[in-house]
Structures are given as structure tokens and as C-alpha cells.
Amino acid sequence: MKVALKLYNSLTRQKEDFTPVVEGRVGLYVCGPTVYSDVHLGNCRTFISFDLIYRYLLYLGYKVRYVRNVTDVGHLEGDVDTHDAEDKISKKARLEQLEPMEIAQKYTNGFHEMMHLFNVLPPSIEPRATGHIPEQIEMVEQIIANGFGYEANGSVYFDVPAFIEKYKNYGQLSGRVVDDLLQETRDLKNQSEKRHPADFAIWMKASDEHIMKWNSPWSVGFPGWHLECSAMSTKYLGERFDIHGGGNDLKFPHHENEIAQNIGACGNTPANYWLHTNMLLLNGKKMSKSDGNNITPVELITGNSPHVSKGYSPMTVRFFTLQSHYSSQLDLTDEALAAAEKGFRRLMEGNKALQSFVGSKDGNKPLDAEIDALINGSFSEMADDFNAPKALAKLFELVTIINKLNDKHLSFDDVSNDCIERLKNCFSDFIFKIFGLSDESTNDGGGVVDGLMQLILDIRSDARTNKDWTTSDKIRNALSSLKIVVKDNKEGSSWVKE
RNA sequence: GGUUCCGUGGCCGAGAGGUUAGGCAGAGGUCUGCAAAACCUUCCACAGCGGUUCGAAUCCGUUCGGAACCUCCA
Numbered sequence: 001m002k003v004a005l006k007l008y009n010s011l012t013r014q015k016e017d018f019t020p021v022v023e024g025r026v027g028l029y030v031c032g033p034t035v036y037s038d039v040h041l042g043n044c045r046t047f048i049s050f051d052l053i054y055r056y057l058l059y060l061g062y063k064v065r066y067v068r069n070v071t072d073v074g075h076l077e078g079d080v081d082t083h084d085a086e087d088k089i090s091k092k093a094r095l096e097q098l099e100p101m102e103i104a105q106k107y108t109n110g111f112h113e114m115m116h117l118f119n120v121l122p123p124s125i126e127p128r129a130t131g132h133i134p135e136q137i138e139m140v141e142q143i144i145a146n147g148f149g150y151e152a153n154g155s156v157y158f159d160v161p162a163f164i165e166k167y168k169n170y171g172q173l174s175g176r177v178v179d180d181l182l183q184e185t186r187d188l189k190n191q192s193e194k195r196h197p198a199d200f201a202i203w204m205k206a207s208d209e210h211i212m213k214w215n216s217p218w219s220v221g222f223p224g225w226h227l228e229c230s231a232m233s234t235k236y237l238g239e240r241f242d243i244h245g246g247g248n249d250l251k252f253p254h255h256e257n258e259i260a261q262n263i264g265a266c267g268n269t270p271a272n273y274w275l276h277t278n279m280l281l282l283n284g285k286k287m288s289k290s291d292g293n294n295i296t297p298v299e300l301i302t303g304n305s306p307h308v309s310k311g312y313s314p315m316t317v318r319f320f321t322l323q324s325h326y327s328s329q330l331d332l333t334d335e336a337l338a339a340a341e342k343g344f345r346r347l348m349e350g351n352k353a354l355q356s357f358v359g360s361k362d363g364n365k366p367l368d369a370e371i372d373a374l375i376n377g378s379f380s381e382m383a384d385d386f387n388a389p390k391a392l393a394k395l396f397e398l399v400t401i402i403n404k405l406n407d408k409h410l411s412f413d414d415v416s417n418d419c420i421e422r423l424k425n426c427f428s429d430f431i432f433k434i435f436g437l438s439d440e441s442t443n444d445g446g447g448v449v450d451g452l453m454q455l456i457l458d459i460r461s462d463a464r465t466n467k468d469w470t471t472s473d474k475i476r477n478a479l480s481s482l483k484i485v486v487k488d489n490k491e492g493s494s495w496v497k498e
Numbered sequence: 499g500g501u502u503c504c505g506u507g508g509c510c511g512a513g514a515g516g517u518u519a520g521g522c523a524g525a526g527g528u529c530u531g532c533a534a535a536a537c538c539u540u541c542c543a544c545a546g547c548g549g550u551u552c553g554a555a556u557c558c559g560u561u562c563g564g565a566a567c568c569u570c571c572a
Contacts, residue, residue, distance in 0.1 A: 336510040339522030393520035
């Protein structure tokens with residue numbers, strides 16, 4: 001199914017037709033996590049959003065090289081200008097009395113586990129900053145050679161005014177006004193080695209107590225935060241690739257500086273299209289550890305948080321994020337999650353019913369056109385800047401048709417088998433391959449639990465046939481206290497974990 | 499203060515000049531030994547005030563409210 005893909009380019013602030021650099025292939029770079037603590041729930045939303053984008057590109061038949069880095073050095077916290085800043089990984093290593101690489105590994109592992117829970121596909125390449133020190137040093141050299149970097153006391157800074165003079169367009173992504181930047185009145189702190197407040201470090205000299213450091217032409221030190229993405233995207237995707245993504249919060253300074261570095265080093269803007277995902281709010285407010293308005297992925301799943309009345313499964317959370325557009329803020333509330341949980345179940349049950357359908361043999365029946373239109377509609381919504389909520393709405397309209405057929409409110413005589421087969425394929429492709437959902441209700445497929453449950457339900461079914469309501473209710477109540485819901489249908493009984 | 503963006507029914511959330519978004523909840527009904535579940539039907543809307551237009555939730559102005567970045571926090 002070839003459709004013209006449109007996407008909203010943050011760089012131009014316009015929706016544009018997508019044309020890859022090399023036909024049939026897509027180079028996609030997404031800024032990954034800084035692995036100094038457990039992954040933030042908002043970060044999970046970002047990676048779920050890009051997973052959807054990745055999956056849809058794959059579904060369209062593109063050969064996608066998806067690069068998502070791990071930042072394990074260079075991301076500082078504190079005041080850079082006064083050298084009070086400390087590397088996030090190093091700081092955590094000091095506090096936990098571990099090697100920095102142990103910290104990076106520990107939280108990388110945790111991050112991977114969480115991504116797996118949310119059914120996020122692994123990227124094609126997951127490079128880490130510490131594994132690409134030579135590439136970063138090389139890029140600093142290029143930047144200096146091109147006149148956009150200067151050394152001071154063993155550190156190297158990107159010369160923003162020099163860059164502006166040549167290229168004029170610094171700040172395009174984040175809407176910064178060049179003149180304002182140049183005239184910035186903020187005083188440089190005495191200790192600062194920077195010539196201009198807007199300059200930023202691309203190589204930093206390490207202090208004696210600093211653990212993570214490497215030899216370089218300028219000092220024993222470490223690369224600046226933004227540099228790893230520039231170096232690694234260039235290495236694996238080339239000087240000019242298709243899509244660069246990340247969270248909205250990274251637009252400035254991270255992505256702006258990345259662009260400047262790439263242009264400064266290679267003369268090329270790195271990516272043709274920039275995609276930014278929006279923030280996840282909790283009860284209408286930004287998540288913040290300090291004021292308690294915060295929930296971790298684990299707390300959300302287990303329900304161990306004052307912000308939720310119960311735990312929500314990873315797929316419920318994933319479904320929840322699909323109901324909004326990736327570029328909109330999404331407000332996480334207990335009520336909204338409970339609604340998502342039910343909606344998710346309705347979608348999955350609809351698919352289950354659908355997969356057993358058989359239509360009429362002869363082609364072209366009255367309902368075919370309506371069904372086809374909804375299927376095609378859901379695909380074209382996805383092609384329009386990955387509009388999952390709109391596509392999902394169409395899928396739910398299909399669910400209503402499916403249920404009507406199932407309940408004989410509509411007749412199978414009015415649907416051709418071709419149409420049913422197409423619907424079966426497209427519907428399950430959509431929810432499993434594109435949306436990346438999975439059915440959690442019946443795990444343990446064919447295992448011991450399923451066998452036992454079948455036995456129990458058979459016994460209850462016999463009791464009901466004999467109008468032995470005492471036994472049948474006893475079984476139902478006992479299962480209910482184990483959080484298993486028994487569902488009685490015309491064809492018999494089934495069960496689902498609450 | 500600067501740069502972006504948003505305010506949609508009880509809740510979440512699409513849409514974007516004239517047409518039903520969708521999910522959840524509510525109401526009515528079907529089914530059922532009872533119930534639950536499931537299914538069907540259905541009510542409720544575009545922050546306030548001006549303006550443009552034959553027509554505005556959608557465009558413009560303005561007021562109020564919220565969010566992000568600029569400063570450690572995804």
C-alpha cells in the first residue's frame with residue numbers, strides 16, 4: 001500500500017510531503033536517554049511515539065535505519081560557566097560508589113526492560129557516546145578547522161557569533177532571534193572561558209577528580225553534551241539524512257546546537273525533517289520530582305502511587321498514548337487511564353470476534369464500500385503526519401460494524417468474503433504491527449493455566465445446565481476474588497484477568 | 499521578560515470556515531437463572547469579549563487561564 005506520506009517539519013513549521021534522500025530508504029535518528037537514573041515516564045511516551053512512526057515507516061515498505069543513541073557521558077548538571085557543573089553519570093557513580101560504566105549499564109538495562117514492556121521495537125543501531133570518542137574528537141577538529149571553534153584552557157567552545165556571521169540561521173529550529181542572542185546582556189561569569197554567552201562547550205577539560213576522561217589534542221577531558229548526537233548521526237546515517245526526532249524539550253539548546261555543529265563541521269544541515277514529540281503532563285501539570293507531581297513507569301504499572309487508583313498495564317498505557325497526537329501535550333489522569341483500559345479491551349475484543357468471520361462468496365456486497373472506506377481512511381490518517389488518534393477512531397467505527405455483524409444486527413449476506421478477509425488482515429496489522437499493541441488478556445497461551453481454567457469453566461457450565469446455581473455462583477465468586485472475570489456468552493463462558 | 503504552543507461536552511482527546519470524530523462516564527434498551535461482561539441506541543461542546551464572512555469551534559484582534567524551552571528536572 002503506497003501512500004503519500006506527509007509530516008510536520010519542526011524546522012520549517014509546515015506540513016511537508018516526505019521525500020527520502022534515497023528512494024525506498026529512511027534514515028531516522030532519535031535522541032535517546034541519558035542513562036543516569038530510571039527512565040522517566042515522559043521519556044517513555046516519546047519513545048512510544050517514535051516507535052509508532054518507525055513501525056508505520058516499516059509498514060509502508062521503507063527500509064529504515066533507526067538510530068537511537070544512549071548518552072553516557074557529557075550531559076552535565078549545574079552551572080557550566082563556573083565549572084560547578086558535574087557529569088550526570090559521574091555524579092551518580094560517586095553517590096552510588098560504582099564505576100560510571102556500571103551506572104550507565106544499570107540504567108541502560110532498566111531502560112531496555114521498560115521499552116520491552118511497552119512493546120517498543122529496538123532500534124537498528126543503539127550507539128553510546130563513550131563508544132564514539134574518536135569520532136567526536138574528529139568533529140571538534142573539523143569545527144575548529146572551519147573557524148567555528150576555539151580553544152580556551154584545554155576546553156573547546158563552539159563560536160556562535162562566528163557561525164551566525166557565516167550562516168545567519170542559528171536559532172531557526174527554536175525560533176531564537178539572532179540579534180537578541182548577539183546582544184545578550186547576561187554577564188559572563190568571571191571564571192568563564194567563553195567569548196560569548198551563547199557559545200557552548202564541544203570539548204571540556206576534566207578536573208583531576210573527574211573520572212570519565214579521554215586524551216585529546218586539547219586536554220584530558222570529555223565531549224560536550226550535544227556533540228555525541230552530531231558525531232553518531234553522521235557516522236551511521238551520513239552527513240545528510242531524512243528524519244531527526246526527539247522530545248520537544250530538546251529543541252533548545254540540544255537540537256539547535258546539533259544543527260550548528262553539523263553545519264560547522266560538514267557544511268550540511270543534518271536532517272531534512274525534524275519531528276518533535278510533546279510532553280506528558282500529570283493531572284494537568286508538568287511532572288516534577290520536587291513537588292511530588294510525579295509517577296514512574298513502574299509505579300504506574302503496579303499502581304503504587306497516590307496518583308492512580310490501581311495499576312495500569314503497559315498496553316493500556318501504550319493505547320492511552322495512541323489516543324492523542326504525538327505533537328500534542330497529553331494529560332495523564334487516573335480517569336483517562338481507566339477510560340483507555342476499557343477502550344483498549346473493546347478494540348481487542350472486536351479484533352478477536354472479527355478473526356472468526358466468514359463473509360458471502362460473491363463479490364461486491366452493500367457493506368463493502370463502507371468498510372473499505374474506513375480501512376482506507378485509517379491508513380490515510382496515519383499517512384497524514386502519523387495521526388494515530390484519527391486512525392484509531394476509524395478502527396472503532398469498524399468495531400461497531402464488527403459487533404453488529406457478530407450480534408446479527410447486520411447480515412453477513414451483505415459483506416463479501418474478500419472484504420472480510422481484507423478487513424481481518426488490515427485490522428490486525430493495524431493494531432499489532434503499526435500500533436504495536438499486544439493482547440495481554442490471554443497470556444500463557446495453551447499452558448497450564450488455560451487448561452485449568454477450561455476445566456473449571458466446564459464444571460461450572462455443567463452446573464448451570466443442571467440449574468445448580470449454588471455451585472455455579474460459588475465458582476464465579478471464587479474466581480472473582482482472584483481477580484478473574486467470568487464472562488457468560490451465548491456460546492459458553494470465557495474468562496479474563498481483571 | 500524573550501521564543502514556541504494550547505484552551506473543545508462530566509473526563510480524555512481528534513478536527514480546523516458550512517458535514518457524526520472516537521474512547522470513557524451518564525441515560526434508555528437487548529441478552530442473562532440472577533448478575534457481570536458484551537452489544538445496540540442516545541443526551542451533553544467548542545474559555546470570555548470584539549471583528550472579518552452569506553456562514554466561525556475553525557480566520558484576525560484582545561482579555562483571562564494552562565504548558566514547554568530560554569535555567570538542574572524527559
